Amino acid sequence: MAPLPISSIRVGKIEDVQELIKSKPNKVPERFIRDANERGGLVSLKTHFHQPIPVIDLSELSKPHTNDDFVFEILKLSQACEDWGFFQVINHGLEVDVVDDIEKVAKEFFEMPLEEKQKYPLEPGTVQGYGQAFIFSEDQKLDWCNMFALGVHPPSIRNPKLWPSKPARFSESLKGYSKEMRKLCKRLLTYIAISLGLKKDRFEEMFGEAVQAVRMNYYPPCSSPDLVLGLSPHSDGSALTVLQQSKDSCVGLQILKDNTWVPVLPLPNALVINIGDTVEVLTNGKYKSVEHRAVTNRERERLTIVTFYAPNYEVEIEPMGELVDDETNPCKYRSYNHGDYSYHYVSNKLQGKKSLDFAKILN
């Protein structure tokens, strides 16, 4: 994936949100205040009125494929991917230490002084490092979030200058975590393949040496959660995304369902999984990459650790022949190279599902 011509991008001053709140401003700076049309549903106390997103029990999927419990859970998975594009997984088998450890080092990272974090800056037009990604102009609104993103796999996408030396355990912990996340993503993709009636290795064989990146999002409390967004609405460009919310996390993630922002209620020891644009294209739209965003909380901070799992940049993507039928289900997306899609995705601001227009066949 070629770098963007960053010299031409003027983004203005991007305030660091943690530093901003230390100065206890009387009001939220204008650049964070969203237009009225983006503010719907930003603060809702009525989370219990919403239907919860589906929960998939991975221990049921470890049973023999002929077992009724396995078949039932696969059907639930298929419904979740079609109707929601999101689900939570429980009993995923990830070692508690790995999950706890990454959360600890991520917290320690964000708690370091700004000068230390700024040793790993996210330059305008890039997506790796500490700062705000997807900002391309001086008048673009900012998210109420500090983020730290790194390419992890294959090692060729790593920028070693951005891997922090502090906290001392950061790199080791991230590598260990990413190894486990990689196994989980591969496993989930086999279940997704089975749920589509495909050979279980269908995605794995197509993806080659899959690309994997991590983004740590830290949302400080905000005095006016009704005016700002933690993270702008977007769909993920990945094939699959795994989101870990810190222990005791408050509600923050919302997904757009039937034109309503639905909050995702954190479950203890669960991970949130969502279908990315790549799986939407490969399944010819059967499984949806759903628009989502993050909102903030007046009193509480929130930390999330997000893994993006995607095909190798060399891979050509198009709807899978098995899921296209010229008569009943004609092809909705053109064929493209995943490296080109990644470049397109990171060269544009987060704007709902707009990135996928890149691939849509318009009638």
Ligand SMILES: COC(=O)C(/C=C/C1=C(C)CCCC1(C)C)=C/O[C@H]1C=C(C)C(=O)O1
């Ligand atoms: C801030 O980053 C993102 O939101 C993001 C970027 C991921 C990436 C890196 C941090 C470095 C390596 C490249 C890559 C683009 C994967 C989102 O990831 C999505 C977007 C695409 C495309 C994808 O594959 O995952």
Ligand SMILES: O=C(O)CCC(=O)C(=O)O
């Ligand atoms: O932090 C969250 O709840 C959402 C994160 C997210 O959607 C992302 O990083 O792509």
Ligand SMILES: [Fe+2]
């Ligand atoms: Fe996302």
